[in-house]
Amino acid sequence: MANQYYLVSQLPDISAAGEKSTLPITEKYYRDLCSRFLDSESLAVLNQLSLEAPRTAVKTGSAFLDxxxxxxxxxxxxxxxxxxxxxxxxxxxxxxxxxQDIIQAARTAVGMDSPLSAEQFLFEYRINVLNDIQPLDSFSVDAVFAYGIRLMLVERMKKFDKEKGTDSYHKIYDTILGETI
Incomplete structure (x- = not known):
């Protein structure tokens, strides 16, 4: 547990990361830092950390991650x-x-005019849920996992680029219509 205090104290705040600003930490650095402070059991769980949940429920060894x-x-x-x-x-x-909250969020996202707006809505929704279920003990291993999930969510959102998305959409659309350039 003492090692986790050192680990958590080295993790920079990413909650206020703006859209255009760069993150103060990368997922690679986060995983590397964690590998120096976590025990092998916790590290095995961390190495499976993903934004994509398994299709069927599998116990991870972490109440938060489950x-x-x-x-x-x-x-x-x-x-x-x-x-x-x-x-x-x-x-x-x-x-x-x-x-019903989850179903309503899905309906709202699917009903949005643009895929980017839907992704931004779902990002905010996921962050709010993450804030609600994250552990109260900021120095627990579950808090370290919650930080990793938050970092991956923010990194994913930063990859979206409106101009590139629009260009890609038009290329796909033109290909479907047989109007390939």
């Missing part, structure tokens, strides 16, 4: 179901653990 992955799995199922309904297709049932 809760986070259940939320993420439900959100993705809800998004699939809402998209399928929009296309008048059957997706099947979503997990019983999906709350």
């Amino acid at each position: 809760k986070w992955y259940e939320f993420e799995r439900c959100l993705r199922y809800a998004l699939c179901q809402v998209r399928a309904q929009k296309m008048k297709k059957d997706f099947g049932p979503i997990p019983v653990s999906c709350t």
Whole structure:
């Protein structure tokens, strides 16, 4: 536990990272730093850390991550179901653990005019859920995992570029219509 105090004290604040500013830490550096302070069991869990939850619930050894992955799995199922309904297709049932809040967030995101707006909405929604379920003990190993999830979410959002996205969209659209340049 003492090592985690040293680890957490070295992790910079990423909560206020602006859209255009660079992050004070990368995921690679975060993982490297953690490898110096965490025990082998916690490090094995950290090495499996991902924004994509396993399709079926698997115990990770972390109460926080189990809760986070259940939320993420439900959100993705809800998004699939809402998209399928929009296309008048059957997706099947979503997990019983999906709350109305998650389903409503999926409906809101799918109903947005632009994919970028939907991604920004889902980013904010995920960050709010992360804030709600993160451990109260800032020096616990679960807090270190929560930091990693937050870092990956922020890094992912920083990769979105409106101009590149628009160009890519037009290229795909033109290819579908057979108007390849």
